[in-house]
Amino acid sequence: MSMQEYIEEAESALLHTYNRYQLVLDRGDGVYLYDIEGKRYLDFCAGIAVFALGYNNREYNDALKNQIDKVIHTSNYYYNVPAIEAAKKIKKASGMDRIFFTNSGAEAVEGALKAARKYAYLKDGSTDHEIIAMNHSFHGRTMGALAVTGNAKYREPFEPLIGNIKFADYNDIESVKAQLTDKTCAIILETVQGEGGLVPAKEEFLKEIRSICDERDILLILDEIQCGMGRTGYMFAWLKFGVKPDIMSTAKAVGCGVPVGAFLMTEKVGQHSLEAGDHGTTYGGNPLACAAVEKVLDLFERNHIIENVREVAPYLEKRLDELASKHSCIVERRGAGLMQGLVFDRPVRDIINSAMDKGLILINAGANIIRFVPPLVITKENVDEMISILDTCIV
Ligand SMILES: *Cc1c(COP(=O)(O)O)cnc(C)c1O
Numbered sequence: 001m002s003m004q005e006y007i008e009e010a011e012s013a014l015l016h017t018y019n020r021y022q023l024v025l026d027r028g029d030g031v032y033l034y035d036i037e038g039k040r041y042l043d044f045c046a047g048i049a050v051f052a053l054g055y056n057n058r059e060y061n062d063a064l065k066n067q068i069d070k071v072i073h074t075s076n077y078y079y080n081v082p083a084i085e086a087a088k089k090i091k092k093a094s095g096m097d098r099i100f101f102t103n104s105g106a107e108a109v110e111g112a113l114k115a116a117r118k119y120a121y122l123k124d125g126s127t128d129h130e131i132i133a134m135n136h137s138f139h140g141r142t143m144g145a146l147a148v149t150g151n152a153k154y155r156e157p158f159e160p161l162i163g164n165i166k167f168a169d170y171n172d173i174e175s176v177k178a179q180l181t182d183k184t185c186a187i188i189l190e191t192v193q194g195e196g197g198l199v200p201a202k203e204e205f206l207k208e209i210r211s212i213c214d215e216r217d218i219l220l221i222l223d224e225i226q227c228g229m230g231r232t233g234y235m236f237a238w239l240k241f242g243v244k245p246d247i248m249s250t251a252k253a254v255g256c257g258v259p260v261g262a263f264l265m266t267e268k269v270g271q272h273s274l275e276a277g278d279h280g281t282t283y284g285g286n287p288l289a290c291a292a293v294e295k296v297l298d299l300f301e302r303n304h305i306i307e308n309v310r311e312v313a314p315y316l317e318k319r320l321d322e323l324a325s326k327h328s329c330i331v332e333r334r335g336a337g338l339m340q341g342l343v344f345d346r347p348v349r350d351i352i353n354s355a356m357d358k359g360l361i362l363i364n365a366g367a368n369i370i371r372f373v374p375p376l377v378i379t380k381e382n383v384d385e386m387i388s389i390l391d392t393c394i395v
Contacts, residue, residue: 003036021356028055031375031382033361041356044386045363049194049226049339049373052253053299060256060295067291074287076280082290089297090262093235096248098270101262101285101293105225105251106140108261112188112247113144113162115265115273116219120185122272123217129185130164132176136196137189139223148188150196170199173208180212186219186247187212191237192227194373195365198334198341200232206243219246219269225261229253230300230376232337233310253376258292260284305376313337315380316372319387327394340372341365354393360386 001009006024026036031054033041046052053060067082074080087099102108113131120129133139133148140146146154147161155161164183169175170193187209193199213220222245227237229250234240236248246269251261265273283289300306317333320342324330332343344351347367355362365371370390374382 006036021353023356030054030056031378039359041359041361042382042385042389043361044372044374044378045361046253046373046375047257048252048363049231050252051256052229052231052305052376053256053296053303054375054377057256057299059299060292063291063295064258064288067288070287072286072288073283075282076285080285080287080290082287082294083285086285086290086293086297089294090250090254090264093297093300094248094264095244096264097267099262099264100274100279101260101290102251102281103259103261103283103289104140105249105261106142106145107281107284108225108249108251108263109139109145109148109188109223110142111263111274111279112221112223112249113148113186114279115247115263115269116186116188116221118278119219119269119273126183128164128183130166130181130183132166132168132179132184132187134170134189134193135167136170136193136199137223138193138195139188139190140225170196171202171205173205176209176212180216184216184218186221188221188223190223190225190227192232192336192339194226194339194371197343197365197369198336198339198371200237200334200336203241203243206238206241210243213246221245221247221249223249225249225251226373227336227339229296230306230309231339231373233306233313234337235300235306237336254296255289255292256296258289260289260293262293303377308378309338309376312378312380312383316340316383319383320372323387323391323394326391329394335372338372338374338376338378341369342372344368344370351390351393355389358389358393360389360393362390 003024024036027034033043135150137150139149144162147165150167166179168179222238224236247265249263320333324333329345335341348364348370352362363371
């Protein structure tokens with residue numbers, strides 16, 4: 001079938017929850033993707049900040065194949081070695097103490113919220129605790145994660161969501177203080193806002209939130225689903241400032257394509273929140289997903305992924321800044337590491353479509369921002385290739 005015929009079939013069968021780009025992808029290799037007609041694309045999307053290691057990584061593929069031949073799933077009624085090894089590696093990389101594996105990012109956020117509420121419940125037995133979340137945040141599409149997502153357009157049709165959520169302005173400590181009450185049990189934020197526009201948290205803001213949380217025994221939940229796993233040049237973005245969360249969520253790059261996420265917590269929260277019977281999942285932490293996580297963390301270390309981010313990210317920033325000064329329709333560049341955005345004074349969909357025609361895959365974050373979240377193995381030459389294509393698409 002032709003690409004057009006596949007797209008028509010897709011549109012008659014799949015629920016139309018996405019305005020998809022007119023592209024049927026077939027395979028990947030390194031930082032390139034190929035469509036079903038064999039056309040090659042330089043990929044600066046990485047499956048939305050997922051495929052950090054690049055496509056078709058031999059060792060990663062072999063690890064999955066080996067696990068498939070052993071066992072894919074056993075359930076959480078038993079232990080399995082990949083989950084034990086993966087947990088050990090994430091603990092070491094994050095400094096957190098306890099982990100619960102999930103199947104997605106939203107589900108990791110759900111678990112984080114449940115742990116925070118249970119922690120507060122065990123302290124005073126009451127069931128009216130509040131959580132402070134941020135405007136322009138994104139935490140996922142399930143009811144709980146949606147309830148803390150600071151985008152009314154995503155939330156409104158599905159209300160009532162979980163209650164007692166208050167919103168404050170990101171990087172504005174006074175606005176957070178204004179939402180604090182005796183009932184506040186947690187503050188949740190992305191260490192770098194992704195979907196909401198590639199905005200990094202300021203060091204002062206994070207530190208002040210941490211001290212408010214310490215003073216009042218409020219739990220700090222950092223959502224590292226997009227900004228974590230090396231993307232900002234640190235294994236987790238909060239490590240840059242040493243502002244350690246009480247609970248942390250991860251997903252996206254942690255499995256590099258196998259659907260897996262996790263929420264992690266300190267021993268203090270682990271000992272005083274979710275207990276046997278409080279939370280569960282059939283698939284979460286299964287041997288196949290955990291074999292992926294284990295191999296991803298192994299390859300991050302051996303292939304010096306973070307070192308590559310630290311080398312290439314400043315170059316990407318420089319080239320994006322040059323592009324911004326050349327084109328007056330670009331208002332601003334912002335972001336951290338290999339998580340960058342170019343803010344335009346107009347919608348960017350046409351630019352993204354034109355780049356796709358010319359063999360470059362980009363994505364947006366909101367209508368006016370192009371988001372750059374490439375595989376973490378990109379080189380400076382790949383950056384040059386991206387810039388030279390993008391330059392011709394901005395008219
Ligand atoms: C993508 C994302 C999520 C949701 O993850 P899913 O796997 O799509 O459920 C949550 N938080 C942040 C910061 C994200 O970028």
